[in-house]
Amino acid sequence: MPGSGGQKGFEEIARARPDGYTIGLVFTPQLVAHVVSGRAQYTLDSFHVMGNVAQDPGIVAVPKDSPIKTMGDLAEAAKAGSLTVAVNGIGSDDFLAAKQFEELTGVTFNLLPTKGSTEQKAAILGGHVDAAFMNLSQMIKQHNAGDARIIALLTEERDEHLPDMPTAREQGYEVLMRATRGFVAPAGVDTDIQGQLDTMLAEIMASDEFKANAKKGAIFLLPMAGGDYLAYLKELQEQTKAVYDKAPW
Amino acid sequence: MLEYLSIVFTFQSLITILIGTVAGVAIGGMPGLTATMAVGLLVPFTYTMDPTAGLMLLGGIYCGAMYGGSIPAILLNTPGTPAAVATAIEGYPMSRQGRGGLALKVSVIASFCGGTFSAFVLLMFAPFLARQALAFGPAETFLLALMGLAGIISIADENTSLIKALIAGVLGMVIAIIGTDDMSGSLRYTMGLVELVDGIDFMPALIGLFSMIQMLELAGQRQHRIDTSALEVKQKSEPLPPGIAKPIALGSGTGTVIGILPGEGATIAAFISYNISKRISKMKELFGKGNPEGIAAAEAGNNGCVGGSLVPTITLGIPGNSVAAALMGAFIIHGMIPGPDLFTEYADRTYPFILSLFVANGVFLIVGLAFAPYLARIALVPPALMVPVVSAFAVLGSYALNNSVFDVYLMIAFALGGLVLKKLGYSLEALILGLILGPIAEGGFTQGMIIGHGSPLIFIESPIAKAMWGLIALLLIPPLYSYWKHVHKPRREQI
Numbered sequence: 215m216p217g218s219g220g221q222k223g224f225e226e227i228a229r230a231r232p233d234g235y236t237i238g239l240v241f242t243p244q245l246v247a248h249v250v251s252g253r254a255q256y257t258l259d260s261f262h263v264m265g266n267v268a269q270d271p272g273i274v275a276v277p278k279d280s281p282i283k284t285m286g287d288l289a290e291a292a293k294a295g296s297l298t299v300a301v302n303g304i305g306s307d308d309f310l311a312a313k314q315f316e317e318l319t320g321v322t323f324n325l326l327p328t329k330g331s332t333e334q335k336a337a338i339l340g341g342h343v344d345a346a347f348m349n350l351s352q353m354i355k356q357h358n359a360g361d362a363r364i365i366a367l368l369t370e371e372r373d374e375h376l377p378d379m380p381t382a383r384e385q386g387y388e389v390l391m392r393a394t395r396g397f398v399a400p401a402g403v404d405t406d407i408q409g410q411l412d413t414m415l416a417e418i419m420a421s422d423e424f425k426a427n428a429k430k431g432a433i434f435l436l437p438m439a440g441g442d443y444l445a446y447l448k449e450l451q452e453q454t455k456a457v458y459d460k461a462p463w
Numbered sequence: 464m465l466e467y468l469s470i471v472f473t474f475q476s477l478i479t480i481l482i483g484t485v486a487g488v489a490i491g492g493m494p495g496l497t498a499t500m501a502v503g504l505l506v507p508f509t510y511t512m513d514p515t516a517g518l519m520l521l522g523g524i525y526c527g528a529m530y531g532g533s534i535p536a537i538l539l540n541t542p543g544t545p546a547a548v549a550t551a552i553e554g555y556p557m558s559r560q561g562r563g564g565l566a567l568k569v570s571v572i573a574s575f576c577g578g579t580f581s582a583f584v585l586l587m588f589a590p591f592l593a594r595q596a597l598a599f600g601p602a603e604t605f606l607l608a609l610m611g612l613a614g615i616i617s618i619a620d621e622n623t624s625l626i627k628a629l630i631a632g633v634l635g636m637v638i639a640i641i642g643t644d645d646m647s648g649s650l651r652y653t654m655g656l657v658e659l660v661d662g663i664d665f666m667p668a669l670i671g672l673f674s675m676i677q678m679l680e681l682a683g684q685r686q687h688r689i690d691t692s693a694l695e696v697k698q699k700s701e702p703l704p705p706g707i708a709k710p711i712a713l714g715s716g717t718g719t720v721i722g723i724l725p726g727e728g729a730t731i732a733a734f735i736s737y738n739i740s741k742r743i744s745k746m747k748e749l750f751g752k753g754n755p756e757g758i759a760a761a762e763a764g765n766n767g768c769v770g771g772s773l774v775p776t777i778t779l780g781i782p783g784n785s786v787a788a789a790l791m792g793a794f795i796i797h798g799m800i801p802g803p804d805l806f807t808e809y810a811d812r813t814y815p816f817i818l819s820l821f822v823a824n825g826v827f828l829i830v831g832l833a834f835a836p837y838l839a840r841i842a843l844v845p846p847a848l849m850v851p852v853v854s855a856f857a858v859l860g861s862y863a864l865n866n867s868v869f870d871v872y873l874m875i876a877f878a879l880g881g882l883v884l885k886k887l888g889y890s891l892e893a894l895i896l897g898l899i900l901g902p903i904a905e906g907g908f909t910q911g912m913i914i915g916h917g918s919p920l921i922f923i924e925s926p927i928a929k930a931m932w933g934l935i936a937l938l939l940i941p942p943l944y945s946y947w948k949h950v951h952k953p954r955r956e957q958i
Contacts, residue, residue, distance in 0.1 A: 225657055253650075255657070298914050304648025326913045327646050329906065332788070336725050336781050340597035342914055355780060355802040430798035463648045 220244045221254060228256035232400040234407035237264065242394045246451040247305040250458045258447055261398040262408055264415050266438035266446070268428070270349040272311045272368030272391030274382070277341040278361060285366045285385040288345060292321035299323040300334045300346040304463045308334075308347035311368055311391035313457050315347075318387060338362050349393055350375065351432055368392070375434065394436065396443050412440050467814040471822060476519055480819050483520040484826040487527020491543050492535050494674040494853070495666065495860010498528035498544070502789040506796065514797035515812045519819040521793050525786050526823040529729065529766050530574040530831065537566045537758070538842045541674035541853065545665060545899055546729035546768075548892055549737040549761035551673070552618065556753035563839035569703065569755040570762045571831030573711045575824050577763035580715040581722060581770025582820040590806070593778040596723045601914060602921045605907030606931040607724065607731060608900045613938040614734035615893045617741050617750075624888055625946055631889040635897025638663055639905075646909045658869040665899050667861045667870045671877025672891045674857045679882055681846040703755075710740040710760035718767020723775060728784050729768040730899050736764035738938055770820060777801050777813065 224245060227238030240261075248254035276282045282291055291297055301308035304327050312323055326343055328334050331352040337343045338353075339361055347368075354375060356362040366382040367373055368391040382389045397415055399408070418424050419437045428435050438446065470476060490496045502521050509517025532544035537554030550570060557566040584592070612632065619628030641652045642662025653659040714736040721732040740760035741750045750757055772783025773790070780801035782788035791801060797812075799805055805813045861874040881891050915921030922928055 221660060222657060251648075296916060298916075303645060324913060324916060326910060327648070328910070329645050332725065332781055335779070336597065336775075337600070339779060339781070340600055342600040355800045355804070359802050361779065361802075431796050432798070432800055 221248050224248065225255055227398060227400055228260035230400045232262075232402035232404075234399065234403050234411060237397055237399045237411065240396055240398050242447065243307050243310055243391075243450055243454055244305065246447060246454050247310070247458075249451060250455045251305060251463065258444070258451065260401050262401055262403050262411075263440045263444040263447065264397040264399060264412050265419070265440045266394050266396035266436055266443040267415075267419065268395045268433050269436035270351050270393040270395075270434060271373050272307060272389075272393070273348055273350050273353060273364050274345060274366045274368070275338050275348055275353050275357070275362050275364050276345045277338055277343075278363055279341070280344065280363065282345065283363075283365060285382050285387045285389075288315075288365065289319045289321060289387070291344070292319070292323060296322070296324045297344040298326055298342075300326045300328055300337045300343045302330060302334060302348070303327050307349070307391050307393045309463075310454060310457055311347045311389055313461060314389045314391070315387065317457075317460070318389060335362075347391075351434065354432070373434070394438075394443075394446070396438070464814070467811065467818055470515065470811070470815040471519075471818045476516060476815070476819065477822065479516045479519050480523045480822045481826055483523025484527040484823045485830060487524035487529075487823075488531035488534070488827055488830065489527075490524065491528030491531025493860065494535065494541055494543055494670045494857050495863060496543075497666065497864075498525055499785040499789055500864065501528065502786055503792070506789060506793045509793055510796055514799070515815050517797070518790075518793060518812065518816040521790055522816055522820050523823040523826070525790065526578055526766070526769055526820060527827050528786075529578070529769055530571065530762070530827050532765075533570040533574065533758070533762050534567065534838060535674075537570060538563055538838065539674075539849075539853065540677045542669065544729070544765075545669055545895065546733045546765035547761075548669075548673070548730070548895055549614070549733045549764075550758050552737075552751060552892060553754050553757035553761070556751070557755070557758075558839075558842050560753055562753065563842050564836050565703075566753075566755065566758055567835040567838055568832065569707060569758050571828055571835065572703070573707075573714060573759040573762040574766040574831075575828040576711045577715040577718050577766035578769055578824040579821060580763075581719040581767045582817065582824065583770070584719050585770040585773050585820070586814075586817050589774045590778050590803075592723055593775045593781075596725070596775055597779075598925070598927060599724050600925075601907045601910035603907075603925065603927050603931065604724075605904055605911055605922065606928055606935065607721070608904035608907055610931065610935055610938065611731035611734050611900045612896060612904065613935060614738045614896055615890075616939060616942050617738045618890050618892045618896075619942075619946075624890075627888055628890045628893040631884065631891065631893040632897035634884075634889075635894040635899075636901030636904075638668075638894075639898050639901035645906060646913075656869075658867065662902070663873065663898070664864060664870060665895065666864050667874040668877045668898055669895060670857045670861050671874040672881040672895055674853060675874065675878035676882050676885060676891070678850045678854050678857070679878065682850045684846065706745065707755060707759050710736070710744070710756045711763045713740055713743075714760040714763025715767045718764040719771040721764075722768030722771020722783055725775060725781055725783060728772060729765040730896075731903075732768050733761040733765040734896065736760040742938065742941060766824075773817075777805050778803075 220241060230236040249257055282288050299312055301312050316322060334346045334348055338346050353362055353364055357364045364379055366385055367379050368382050368389050372381060399411055490501045501524050532542055532547035533550045536542035536547040536551035538558050540551050540555035542548045542551045554566045615628050615632040619625040641659055643660055644651055717736040718732040721728045737757055737760050740756055744756050746754060772787040775781040775783050776787040776791050782791050794801060799809045858871055861870045864870055885891055911921050
């Protein structure tokens with residue numbers, strides 16, 4: 215299911231017949247952002263959460279010849295004058311991360327919503343914007359090739375794919391954001407079948423073949439069992455709600 | 464380079480390219496089946512294939528589909544892709560005159576030239592050009608969409624109903640407003656329907672406005688009026704018209720340049736090259752009545768986008784359009800993340816892939832030329848057979864895009880509404896142009912304004928922007944002047 219920040223697809227899974235044959239891929243924070251903004255017809259209770267598969271750490275990227283080299287530079291530059299900052303659409307992970315940073319430092323960005331990471335990439339590589347909040351997989355090649363510069367990771371820990379890159383937390387800015395991608399089934403699936411689905415996902419995640427393929431496709435795995443992922447989603451929904459209540463979109 | 468050529472010219476590779484290209488032509492030719500969909504669906508299948516062969520297959524589909532869209536556009540006035548709408552404007556009248564065979568020949572030769580030229584550019588200059596294209600920002604995207612929209616004027620002065628063409632164009636843009644506003648995230652005119660959150664897909668609109676309406680009109684005709692005598696005698700002997708090289712060269716260049724720029728390029732490229740070739744043609748008055756020059760420019764233009772769109776895709780990971788984005792997915796699942804690595808570490812896959820595009824262009828050239836006389840006879844199929852078959856494909860195609868019955872209703876609504884508009888003399892080509900380019904113009908404009916911190920100066924500051932304004936003026940002023948003369952002359956005579 216394309217587009218609409220995933221909403222169409224999420225609704226479809228929520229409404230699907232709970233026979234165990236229809237399962238769906240969900241991603242955060244859009245899954246909960248639609249609930250918080252009151253746009254979704256589903257809630258987290260509409261799903262049986264099977265577990266998480268992959269993640270993509272949030273990052274902050276700047277054009278390659280930008281004077282901004284750290285999160286501190288970014289905050290100062292934003293205080294000195296309005297910075298144009300590209301995010302993936304409103305309510306996306308990038309948008310929420312940018313809002314966190316604004317909240318933390320008291321600056322206001324000139325936010326540029328885009329239709330996706332392709333436009334963000336073009337804007338950064340072409341120097342049309344001052345910075346962009348994105349995801350690691352979207353920029354890691356460009357960073358390594360010297361076409362753009364990542365200045366911080368927005369995760370709790372450093373990432374094995376870019377071990378020298380400090381996190382925003384290390385630089386003194388508590389901005390945390392990651393995109394996750396997990397599987398859910400519609401709520402109301404028979405408990406036996408639920409168990410089978412969960413086990414199946416766990417087995418695939420544990421297989422070496424899957425790990426090797428994920429590595430080849432540059433997918434960053436983050437296995438989480440159903441219960442843990444549900445707890446994560448609930449917490450994320452609370453955090454997103456806090457952001458939304460302060461500055462609704 | 465020789466070793467890469469030897470990879471392409473193995474039996475297995477050639478068969479793969481042949482299958483991909485022929486399948487692509489068929490997909491492009493059927494209303495509702497798009498190259499994006501075909502490539503997207505086949506990406507998982509290439510997973511188990513040898514990466515190089517998989518990419519060749521998808522590349523063949525891309526090349527073939529871009530050409531294939533022109534076949535039904537010429538024969539039935541039902542463009543298989545939006546990029547073939549301009550082709551239909553010239554191609555269908557030729558078909559009606561029994562010159563469909565020639566129109567198909569011109570289309571396939573122009574497609575071949577455009578495709579080959581752009582593949583050559585991709586092979587030789589990709590990294591350099593991709594860097595240049597980065598200077599092209601949202602403000603310039605807005606101007607490019609304006610250039611495309613200038614095509615409305617060129618559609619208009621055929622029927623001299625400029626006002627009606629403009630109204631139809633605006634109507635298209637108004638319909639395009641429906642959906643989520645990308646800039647604020649707010650919903651516009653979705654009437655509480657989840658189906659409308661993404662806005663109106665232009666494919667159901669295209670199928671409804673062209674394929675369905677054409678079938679409704681055919682069904683409504685008492686007699687099928689096509690000059691069949693000309694088809695029997697003339698088509699094989701009619702040589703290529705002289706002066707066809709100019710629009711082909713123009714289209715190839717325009718298409719390649721626009722293809723390199725990010726965003727949905729093929730439709731814009733086809734319309735801009737069609738429009739420019741009309742301005743510089745010695746046979747202006749024949750445009751709209753079946754001028755092969757128009758077909759040549761439009762087809763060279765949209766096929767030029769194929770190679771062009773792959774330039775930023777494989778060098779920077781910025782796909783030039785949705786098909787290129789789907790192709791990029793295929794590169795990624797084989798571990799070939801776009802960037803400089805593709806030309807060093809994976810050179811033994813990337814270069815054979817680029818070379819295979821030349822073969823794909825050659826394949827559809829041979830297939831197209833060989834089958835043109837037979838395809839032209841499709842126009843002779845009696846409506847009693849044609850109408851149900853095409854209508855079934857139209858419904859199927861609309862549904863298959865998003866597996867959505869809603870899109871089928873949408874297609875039918877467009878067919879009914881469009882039929883009324885067409886009978887009233889409003890141009891449906893202008894409507895679809897507004898529908899496709901409106902959102903691109905809007906996105907470019909709002910993003911430009913944000914980047915410019917609210918100052919419209921951003922739209923005239925850069926040298927690229929200035930040059931583009933010059934081109935827009937060139938496209939708009941001469942036709943407006945001749946329209947003005949046309950409108951005012953008869954009045955003076957009356958006095």
